[in-house]
Amino acid sequence: MERWFSRITMFWMLFLGEVQSQDWTKCSTGCTCDGNKMSVTCNGLKNVPNDIQKDAKKLDLKYNSLSKLSPTAFHGMKELTYLGLEGNKLQALPAGVFDQLVELDRVQLGGNQLKFLPSGIFDKLTKLTYLTLSTNQLRSVPQGVFDSLSSLSTISLEANDWDCASCDILYLSQWIRVNSEKVKYYASGRYQPDPDGVTCQGTMESVNKITKENTFQAGCPTTTQQMATSPASTTTTETMTVREKQTKPRMKIFQEELFSKASIFFCQVIFTQHVSLVVIHILAEIPLLHIVCVVRKP
Numbered sequence: 001m002e003r004w005f006s007r008i009t010m011f012w013m014l015f016l017g018e019v020q021s022q023d024w025t026k027c028s029t030g031c032t033c034d035g036n037k038m039s040v041t042c043n044g045l046k047n048v049p050n051d052i053q054k055d056a057k058k059l060d061l062k063y064n065s066l067s068k069l070s071p072t073a074f075h076g077m078k079e080l081t082y083l084g085l086e087g088n089k090l091q092a093l094p095a096g097v098f099d100q101l102v103e104l105d106r107v108q109l110g111g112n113q114l115k116f117l118p119s120g121i122f123d124k125l126t127k128l129t130y131l132t133l134s135t136n137q138l139r140s141v142p143q144g145v146f147d148s149l150s151s152l153s154t155i156s157l158e159a160n161d162w163d164c165a166s167c168d169i170l171y172l173s174q175w176i177r178v179n180s181e182k183v184k185y186y187a188s189g190r191y192q193p194d195p196d197g198v199t200c201q202g203t204m205e206s207v208n209k210i211t212k213e214n215t216f217q218a219g220c221p222t223t224t225q226q227m228a229t230s231p232a233s234t235t236t237t238e239t240m241t242v243r244e245k246q247t248k249p250r251m252k253i254f255q256e257e258l259f260s261k262a263s264i265f266f267c268q269v270i271f272t273q274h275v276s277l278v279v280i281h282i283l284a285e286i287p288l289l290h291i292v293c294v295v296r297k298p
Contacts (some may be wrong), residue, residue, distance in 0.1 A: 028049035031052070040058065054076040055079050056077060071096055076100065091112075092115065104125050110134040118142070123148045126150055130152075137161050142171075144171070154191050157172075158185055162198065170210070183195040
């Protein structure tokens with residue numbers, strides 16, 4: 001009985017080994033497979049093939065024409081350690097697309113058209129050490145999106161559309177300050193720390209310099225326009241967000257409908273030190289980037 005059981009076991013081992021060999025010889029269309037390195041490299045694709053070897057350790061899909069991913073595109077690939085998606089046309093990532101890639105060590109997502117990241121997109125990637133998100137169209141990232149990346153040592157975030165006028169930027173700003181040694185830029189053949197190189201859209205201001213205290217005077221969210229009147233005087237108050245920083249110095253015209261055309265006043269915004277009012281009296285010294293101008297009828 002034992003001999004019979006041993007023969008059956010040996011037969012299944014040989015059969016499974018043959019299946020694995022056959023799997024690696026039958027490579028997906030447009031792809032090259034290396035069974036020794038357990039790697040798959042694909043070119044000229046518009047979609048991720050559904051017959052890629054599930055035991056692959058390296059999947060190189062860089063510089064294809066992928067515009068979207070199926071939520072199950074990488075399901076079952078639990079041994080994958082490298083995933084290259086750089087240089088495609090991805091505008092979004094489906095929630096959970098990486099959840100089964102628990103062994104993943106490196107992910108390249110740079111050079112796409114990503115406009116946002118789903119919450120929890122990297123939560124299962126606790127072994128990830130390397131992540132590129134540079135050269136996309138990201139304006140912010142979800143609260144806590146990087147918090148599960150306990151093994152991360154390198155991340156690239158530059159050349160995005162970081163919206164520093166939005167309260168949503170505050171998580172990223174703080175995360176970069178705390179993890180400055182991990183935020184790197186590729187130059188001269190290697191990655192080197194450059195946390196200040198992650199800059200706000202339209203300016204050279206570093207994202208890590210944006211804080212609630214020096215940016216959002218009234219706290220988040222900011223109010224873009226606020227009107228206030230009192231019996232003693234007719235007052236127009238307009239609050240401008242940090243977008244005003246993008247052109248400096250800037251001239252702003254304020255007009256209250258009760259004023260005559262000859263009574264229009266100008267308020268010049270100075271960004272180099274503190275905000276003050278020109279022509280009219282100085283209302284108050286306001287923290288940089290949050291501007292309040294009050295115009296009163298003379």
